[in-house]
Amino acid sequence: MASGQRFHALDSLRGICALAVVLYHLHVVGSVTELAFFRSADLFVDFFFVLSGFVITHAYGARHDLDLRRFFILRTFRLAPLHVCLLGVFIVFEFVKWGAAQQGVNFNKEPFTGMYAPSQIVPNLLLIQAWTPWTENMSFNYPSWSISIEYYMYLIFAAVVLCTSARRVLVWAGIVIVSMAMLYSGAGPFTALAYKGLACFFAGALCYKVFEALRQRVQPGFAMASLLEVVAGGSIVWVLSSDEPNKAMLASALFCLTVTLYAFDAGIVSNVLKTRVFELLGRLSYSIYLTHVIILSVLILLFMVLEKKTGLPLAPVFGDFRYLDSGYPWLNNLLVGLVLLAVIGVSFITYHLIEVNGQKLGRRLLGHRLPAQAVPG
Template structure:
């Protein structure tokens, strides 16, 4: 089989999963956000980890040598620019909340306290916030916890690649340790680190299996179409079930799903190659990191309406703040509007923050190559 340079269906799946995470964090009365599937869609963050391990193993796992400095620059300027930009946005939001607080308007928590304390800014800048029990793991931009885990897992992955003869054994050991700690609920690492490390290296092993499998067989369109449909059904079943170890079950299903869609050959893969889904895939990182800021503004606006009019536009149901216009059809229209705004803003951050950050990284690499040339 011809070498794969890009997994188009998997790129699109990343975008769909990012939208699902947005729906998980959005709570609108009478909308699809109340479906059991979307109320468990936070599990798609594990899909991101598995897919990252799969793609990293594809890009670097077969290399006999690894240019470590080039790897670090590439990965740093892939993740850090948007993360730092959004961290600045959330610090700015705390400033706005503080100004409102001084005028007697409360957002349920005193500004710059708890997970928004100034002491949490440095751990966020260093992407360490979700690794230690000494820091607030979900501080400021809550979604960035996974970026914290992913970045330093990249470093661990690079170390295993440098040990060329033992990399597959190390991937297996690390994945098993991560999942074992998660299963036994042993707090050697934070639960976020256990999930991220286990899933990432599980994804790396999935690629090792895929790279051998595609050399043995070339499944046709009909078979792949059936298997892709079964994988989609399995994901739906796991997310809507009451399994006691749902994270582990979902991770296993995600590994199998990614291997199947990596062939890019079934009916669902063909649909996912459409430009609409491909665009969501390109925007997925921005969608994931920007959506909570968008939701903050929407929720704040509804809280102001509630305070000024007395209408329950932002009711608390349990521990969750919901949005409600008073009409189911308007609520679903509101949800569509929120998604549109998130994608629009993500388009801007993708072009003006992500791509520019990556460009700076490439310039640094080229400059290093030029200075080291004889």
């Protein structure tokens, strides 16, 4: 398998998991968003880390001549353009919230305070917000905390590739072990989010080495691959829907297994995931993941304005969360579907206007043309 070849089923899974994260952040009374599975869908961020480690190792893990400048530019212009644009949108949205407050419509928090304080802008621009205990880890576009972790994990990965050769696997394993120890001991200079991301990312790198060894010895038939894919997918659904106290650890282990299995692209689920609609979701996954919070924020603001105008309880607060409620279960579920369509539609636009053009700009800085698919996701 050439290093530029994509894992189509895994790309599609990334898109599906991104939509699951959307439903995790969306709260609609009596709808599918309140199913136990979606209430644990935040764990899919670990899947993204595992998959990123797997894919980047496929592309660069065996290199002995890694061009650090090229690597840095490609990774920066893969992640930063959309993140920076949406940070600007969130800053503008704080001004909108401030204007709404002048009209008597108040969100749960005052504009430009806490996670939206101006002091958090520079950490977000530098993508360090999730690494330190001195910054608001979930500031502004809060899903971007994982982009903060991922960006610097790429640089750590590049440093390992540059400084090691035959012992890279041992270094990756060491990072996983140390990160897990730091995570569960609460020690070290970084946040628990950073240690969790490091452990999952480099576990993904190790998964690629396992996959590489397996594919040289084993070529699973369609029936066996289909069975394994269904079992792996079903196990993830069961674990995320359960009350298992070690749910996070079990889910991460299953994500490692699932990424390795689906990389073969050999079973019935993989065949379904390679259809055009799922491939589209895979391409849009990064935009889906980063754009959905601002869409949900605008929708919540709209419902709060309507609540104030009509007197109906359209945006009730339960616990720490603002819910949406039309008053009818069927209409609430329809609202969920419309939100997903809106997120996909906006993501289609941001993918082509920002992501693709951002990557083109990075390739122009390198002074040559590089096929977009050669930039691993």
